[in-house]
Amino acid sequence: MATSTRWGMTIPLDGVPLAEQGDVCRELEDLGYTDLWSAEGMGTDGFTPLAVAAAVTRDVHLGIAIASAFTRGPALLAQTAATLAATAPGRFTLGIGASSSVLVHEWNDLAFDRPLSRCRDLVRYLRVALTGERVDRAYDTFTVRGARVGVAVEQPPAILLAGLRGRMLELAGAEADGAILNWLSATDVTRVAPIVTGAAGVDRPREVVARILVVPTDDAEVARAIGRRMITAYLNVPVYRAFHEWLGRSEELAPMWTAWAAGERREALAAIPDHVVDALVLHGSPEQVREGMLEHVAHGVTVPVAALLPVPGVDPLQACRDLAPR
Structure with missing residues (x-):
């Protein structure tokens, strides 16, 4: 490393x-x-x-x-x-x-x-x-x-x-x-x-x-819940959405974007895959x-x-x- x-x-x-x-x-x-x-x-x-x-x-x-x-x-x-x-x-x-x-x-x-x-x-x-x-x-x-x-x-x-x-x-x-x-x-x-x-x-x-x-926790459930809230807060902003589309995450994040646009906040959080949270938010x-x-x-x-x-x-x-x- x-x-x-x-x-x-x-x-x-x-x-x-x-x-x-x-x-x-x-x-x-x-x-x-x-x-x-x-x-x-x-x-x-x-x-x-x-x-x-x-x-x-x-x-x-x-x-x-x-x-x-x-x-x-x-x-x-x-x-x-x-x-x-x-x-x-x-x-x-x-x-x-x-x-x-x-x-x-x-x-x-x-x-x-x-x-x-x-x-x-x-x-x-x-x-x-x-x-x-x-x-x-x-x-x-x-x-x-x-x-x-x-x-x-x-x-x-x-x-x-x-x-x-x-x-x-x-x-x-x-x-x-x-x-x-x-x-x-x-x-x-x-x-x-x-x-x-x-x-x-x-x-x-x-x-x-x-x-x-x-x-900073080794409780993955807690960490991912915090990470999901941050992801929905930021990656629905147009410039960050475009960034992650450019990075190739359109398919992984499309369900979250769709649910968020429909006002379905809980569904949007649940739609973010664990591996995306783990990649973007260290825990x-x-x-x-x-x-x-x-x-x-x-x-x-x-x-x-x-x-x-x-x-x-x-x-x-x-x-x-x-x-x-x-």
Whole structure:
């Protein structure tokens, strides 16, 4: 089995009060985690947990997976990234992505238009803005007039792009510093990662970060019930449905999609095959979960990042201790 010199955990931990997350981050670093990555969706924002972690850790790498390309203006996103990069010199990575129409349009009342072009323009803008240079330019999807980030950043952060399918993954490899992946199995990585790492005309290494869903229990019935709820919540979103159709799961997931569209929620949950849940959501003993994460590495992931799903009666911090690198 392949090994990884980097080993990540998603923060903040679900089930631990936010006021205690600083202590958690210290312990995670002491346990040997090399990376702490935040997310931004239904819970906390993505930057505040990293600021907390930056204040209490020494060497651990910090990343956001992801900040939406739409919900912050370009200059504000550059300011925020520069502030964190200056707070934790050399150990911050900015992950951006289109997100989804649900988060962008339905939750934030913003137009979810031309996501590929928006991400391309944002990567190009951030490359310049994070050097401190004044930007006065009309891009295809937005215009920045005379903005300069007034935070000195000695080492601009790497910029990674979240991608699901072809053109976004190609953009991640060609213009960003790599990609952020989620909602895929270890074997799926073999189809996705080469699109990033094999981008034409690029001879520099690219990172492939994967957020890997983990249910920290060896009770398969409980784990699969939690996994099924997550699958119905996400894979019915159009962009994720299209992703899994592209990956070849149309036949396996069609009964779930049909039942969900008909409003038959219980039937939709029951229609998801066990082997699909097991492939997309790791569970079992800590050793089994660790082996599953290392399978992702063997197939092309450079930074595996566990994303713990809450389990009744399971202490998330103890789960982190159990999953710490060996």
